[in-house]
Amino acid sequence: MAGLKRTHTCGELDASAVGNTVTLMGWVHRRRDHGGVVFIDLRDRYGVTQAVFKPENEELMEKARQLKQEFVVALTGTVEARPDDMINRDLKTGGIEVHVNTLRILNESRTPPFVIEDEAQALEDLRFKYRYLDLRNQVLKENIILRHRAMTAAREHLDSLDFLEIETPLLVKRTPEGARDFMVPSRLNPGKFYALPQSPQLYKQILMVSGFDRYFQLARCMRDEDLRADRQPEHTQIDLEMSFIAEEDVYAVVEGLMKHIWKKAIDVDVEIPFQRMTYAESMARYGTDKPDLRFALEIQEITDIVAASTSDMLKGAAAKGGAFAIGSVEGAALSRKNVDALEEAAKKLGAVGLARGKLAADGTSTGIFRFFDEESQAKLREMFGLDKDGLVLIVAGDRETSLKSLGAVRLKLAEMCKLVPEGKFRFVWITEFPLFEWDPALEAWTPAHHMFSMPLESDMDFLESDPGRVRARLYDLALNGVELGSGSIRNHVRSIQERVMKVIGLDEKEAERRFGFLLEAFGYGAPPHGGIALGMDRIAMVLAGKDNIRDFIAFPKTTSGASLMDDCPSAVDDRDLKDLYIKIDLPRKD
RNA sequence: GGGGUCGUGGUGCAGCUUGGUUAGCACACUGGCCUGUCAAGCCAGAGGUCGCGGGUUCGAGUCCCGUCGGCCCCGCCA
Numbered sequence: 288m289a290g291l292k293r294t295h296t297c298g299e300l301d302a303s304a305v306g307n308t309v310t311l312m313g314w315v316h317r318r319r320d321h322g323g324v325v326f327i328d329l330r331d332r333y334g335v336t337q338a339v340f341k342p343e344n345e346e347l348m349e350k351a352r353q354l355k356q357e358f359v360v361a362l363t364g365t366v367e368a369r370p371d372d373m374i375n376r377d378l379k380t381g382g383i384e385v386h387v388n389t390l391r392i393l394n395e396s397r398t399p400p401f402v403i404e405d406e407a408q409a410l411e412d413l414r415f416k417y418r419y420l421d422l423r424n425q426v427l428k429e430n431i432i433l434r435h436r437a438m439t440a441a442r443e444h445l446d447s448l449d450f451l452e453i454e455t456p457l458l459v460k461r462t463p464e465g466a467r468d469f470m471v472p473s474r475l476n477p478g479k480f481y482a483l484p485q486s487p488q489l490y491k492q493i494l495m496v497s498g499f500d501r502y503f504q505l506a507r508c509m510r511d512e513d514l515r516a517d518r519q520p521e522h523t524q525i526d527l528e529m530s531f532i533a534e535e536d537v538y539a540v541v542e543g544l545m546k547h548i549w550k551k552a553i554d555v556d557v558e559i560p561f562q563r564m565t566y567a568e569s570m571a572r573y574g575t576d577k578p579d580l581r582f583a584l585e586i587q588e589i590t591d592i593v594a595a596s597t598s599d600m601l602k603g604a605a606a607k608g609g610a611f612a613i614g615s616v617e618g619a620a621l622s623r624k625n626v627d628a629l630e631e632a633a634k635k636l637g638a639v640g641l642a643r644g645k646l647a648a649d650g651t652s653t654g655i656f657r658f659f660d661e662e663s664q665a666k667l668r669e670m671f672g673l674d675k676d677g678l679v680l681i682v683a684g685d686r687e688t689s690l691k692s693l694g695a696v697r698l699k700l701a702e703m704c705k706l707v708p709e710g711k712f713r714f715v716w717i718t719e720f721p722l723f724e725w726d727p728a729l730e731a732w733t734p735a736h737h738m739f740s741m742p743l744e745s746d747m748d749f750l751e752s753d754p755g756r757v758r759a760r761l762y763d764l765a766l767n768g769v770e771l772g773s774g775s776i777r778n779h780v781r782s783i784q785e786r787v788m789k790v791i792g793l794d795e796k797e798a799e800r801r802f803g804f805l806l807e808a809f810g811y812g813a814p815p816h817g818g819i820a821l822g823m824d825r826i827a828m829v830l831a832g833k834d835n836i837r838d839f840i841a842f843p844k845t846t847s848g849a850s851l852m853d854d855c856p857s858a859v860d861d862r863d864l865k866d867l868y869i870k871i872d873l874p875r876k877d
Numbered sequence: 878g879g880g881g882u883c884g885u886g887g888u889g890c891a892g893c894u895u896g897g898u899u900a901g902c903a904c905a906c907u908g909g910c911c912u913g914u915c916a917a918g919c920c921a922g923a924g925g926u927c928g929c930g931g932g933u934u935c936g937a938g939u940c941c942c943g944u945c946g947g948c949c950c951c952g953c954c955a
Contacts, residue, residue: 317916322911323911323912324913326917337915373913373915377915402904404890410883410888411888412947412948413947488955511955515950516948516950606936633892735955737955740955845947
């Protein structure tokens with residue numbers, strides 16, 4: 288019996304194997320003891336196979352009765368077809384079962400803190416603490432496998448296009464731009480610190496200077512910022528950069544890449560090329576720069592119609608920017624409570640309120656529309672295609688706030704009315720983002736995305752006179768309301784860089800201190816170049832049609848950045864700190 | 878930095894509004910019965926002092942204050 292060797296996995300046996308003697312190894316998923324006959328569901332990475340113990344062998348039965356959840360066993364037996372009425376159609380291997388003649392317990396298990404099942408009952412914090420057990424769950428396992436397939440497809444495809452995967456350092460120079468860096472003290476350089484990279488951005492641009500005209504990397508990126516359901520302190524990007532190219536080249540590569548990933552990972556044919564939309568259009572129609580295009584519910588500006596109404600409240604608010612609305616036939620069925628929840632969503636993003644009313648097909652109306660004359664009501668019905676009774680929701684006030692608020696309402700309304708189709712993938716390129724953003728706190732212009740993005744040729748003249756108007760050669764890829772990635776054509780021209788730096792008040796000395804090495808590299812023949820970084824974790828999540836990114840990372844952190852399994856981060860010994868010349872100086876709590 | 882919400886046997890939840898006899902349910906667990914189940918079934922049993930600290934009260938899981946932790950959201954995340 289020594290030297291028992293696994294012949295098959297628990298996911299592969301079917302009718303063609305009937306009569307064969309096989310050896311399976313795995314974990315006891317369930318035991319069903321019927322006194323005379325005992326069933327064991329044996330589980331491994333590949334699936335579950337039913338093993339049967341019959342009463343003829345008393346000794347074997349005794350051993351089978353010792354089995355508990357999560358014991359690791361090896362068993363040898365004969366594959367038998369199941370009678371028709373005993374076939375389990377929910378199981379890949381449900382047509383057969385293994386009649387056991389040898390059982391060996393390879394290892395015992397303590398009673399697990401929660402039962403391993405597809406619809407995990409335990410709460411996430413407990414599942415995080417015992418992540419290795421949770422990963423035995425077939426659903427979670429499929430997620431990780433799906434992610435692997437997507438990553439492999441990405442590598443395959445980019446390699447086929449002559450992209451080189453080049454690793455960039457994890458210990459890098461701190462750049463006080465953008466997100467907070469994780470910092471790593473340098474023992475060999477007392478008092479000095481490395482940073483963990485937020486992205487390989489500067490390095491990949493330098494690789495362009497070196498002539499590696501097509502680079503990619505499945506890169507780990509770390510940011511010391513507050514977390515969310517779709518945000519982890521470390522994540523993986525498909526990072527790529529190309530030389531001698533324009534936007535179209537990046538779009539073509541990424542569209543082919545997505546098509547390949549979708550095909551390989553979930554066997555879905557993605558239509559290319561992707562739709563394109565400017566940032567301005569996306570904001571006006573959907574109130575966001577990552578629109579979910581699986582459903583319509585478009586925002587319409589109704590400032591004129593509101594101006595003609597008798598609602599002083601709306602007119603007053605609209606005077607501060609405009610009035611915007613969405614309308615929906617399905618929404619007419621929503622309860623007062625539901626619409627109030629929509630208003631809460633709008634207020635969360637800064638709207639003062641959400642005016643609402645119903646427009647009926649017979650011309651009667653309720654709510655806010657008591658203040659609108661018949662002509663205006665007809666116009667609104669037409670605008671929103673309300674051939675039946677419909678709900679119309681209005682936000683008025685500052686233009687950007689109103690649009691963003693209504694954008695959130697749009698998503699929530701679609702969810703409430705079940706307007707979001709499953710299994711549909713609507714990619715869209717969002718283009719022509721503004722280069723600068725006004726920071727009211729600093730009272731200064733700051734780069735909206737990336738210091739080194741090229742301004743749009745047509746807007747170059749406004750760099751000094753009207754920075755807010757300058758758009759850049761920036762692009763985002765959005766899918767079903769999720770931002771998959773963003774990139775740009777970079778600014779490789781020294782004279783334009785200098786003008787950009789002047790706008791954000793970055794003098795030469797400061798620029799030198801922060802990006803000196805990049806600027807210096809650019810001085811030695813930087814080719815025109817550009818690229819993009821795509822969120823790998825998010826891609827896996829969207830492929831599976833889910834919305835919790837932690838289920839697609841093998842060992843994720845909680846929203847406070849902790850890993851509950853290994854209790855990290857943790858305090859360190861004084862001796863370690865001494866080596867680094869570091870003293871902890873926590874603020875006193877009162 | 879701010880807001881919301883949750884914390885009760887191993888797990889998931891109820892109880893808390895209107896404080897008061899043995900803190901209830903399901904699953905898991907232990908023992909027994911059962912030759913066809915696949916969330917097996919049936920019977921019996923063990924297991925919690927209610928995240929932690931303080932306060933109010935004759936009396937607190939229940940009210941108050943603080944604190945810790947999980948989750949969600951705003952800010953932040955080029």
